[in-house]
Amino acid sequence: MNKVISTTEARANFNFLRETFAGNDRxxxxxxxxxxxxxxxxxxxxxxxTKINQGAERAPEQRLQQSDAFFITHLxxxxxxxxxxxxxxxxxxxxxxxxxxxxxxxxxxxxxxxSGRVNLTQDSVTLLNALPAMGGREIGQAQTGVAGAEAxxxxxxxxLQPLVPGIRLNGGSSISLTLxxxxxxxxxxxxxFTNVLTVLVMGFLAQNCAEYNTGVRHxxx
Numbered sequence: 305m306n307k308v309i310s311t312t313e314a315r316a317n318f319n320f321l322r323e324t325f326a327g328n329d330r331x332x333x334x335x336x337x338x339x340x341x342x343x344x345x346x347x348x349x350x351x352x353x354t355k356i357n358q359g360a361e362r363a364p365e366q367r368l369q370q371s372d373a374f375f376i377t378h379l380x381x382x383x384x385x386x387x388x389x390x391x392x393x394x395x396x397x398x399x400x401x402x403x404x405x406x407x408x409x410x411x412x413x414x415x416x417x418x419s420g421r422v423n424l425t426q427d428s429v430t431l432l433n434a435l436p437a438m439g440g441r442e443i444g445q446a447q448t449g450v451a452g453a454e455a456x457x458x459x460x461x462x463x464l465q466p467l468v469p470g471i472r473l474n475g476g477s478s479i480s481l482t483l484x485x486x487x488x489x490x491x492x493x494x495x496x497f498t499n500v501l502t503v504l505v506m507g508f509l510a511q512n513c514a515e516y517n518t519g520v521r522h523x524x525x
Contacts, residue, residue: 317470317508321375325513336509338374338473339366340481344383344413344491344499349484352503355475362500364393368475371514376471377507378464381420381437381483383413386498397502399463407494415489416501424471425480431471437483464506476514 318333325331340352341362353359356367368374382397385405401413420437424430473479481503493499 317375317377321508321510325510328513330512332511333513334509334511335507336374337366337504337506338368338376339364339505340503341365342501344409344416344493344501346412346488346490346492348486348488349482350416350501352481352483354473354479354481362392368473368479369511370475371512372475373510373513374473374475374505375508375510376467376473376505378466379422379435379503379505380464381417381422382463382502382504383417384500384502385493386500388496388498395500397463397504405494405497406499407497409491409493409499412489412491413499413501415485416483416491419485420483421485422503423480423482423484426473427477464504470507474514 321333325333338354340354341364342350342352344350353361354368356369358367361367380399382399383401383406384395384397385401386392386395387405399417401410401417403410406413416437418438421434422432422437423434424432483501483503491499491501
């Protein structure tokens, strides 16, 4: 049998998944992402719905199907200020909140982005324990303290922190994803806007693979 050496980490991950599900004729493995949104309120813990049909779903969200598995290689935490009357998801994802457009809620939003802790459990197994949200934080030059400075927007290379080993989510499992700080912070948007907190994960979607997913929790990187 000929073996091909993987030249990139992404290719190595794909090869691993392809071998893992080699016995599943219905398996379809593709690069993908999941997006979980939650409206910001004055609280210390933000809980995200991760699966389809689990609470109200915003238009830009991409949740996990019960029949699928997802392999997380990168994770980022963001905020956006959605203008009233604009389509959901039209506001840019930000890693730092400035006075425009976040208004008086900017300090509270930044507390979550800079001091927040991401916790992820699956079937009572802890997969992420107090992961710093700011691990993927990207702030442009001289943004802090500069009046009218633009908030830093999402970039693929700088706004997502890699997770090694990667995490495997199972659509048929009970999943809990939270972002928390020690004390409640003011995050309610100014008039005319709605503040939204987002957890974005990227990696590989394994369609029709949930049944394979209960025994192994991580990629063998």
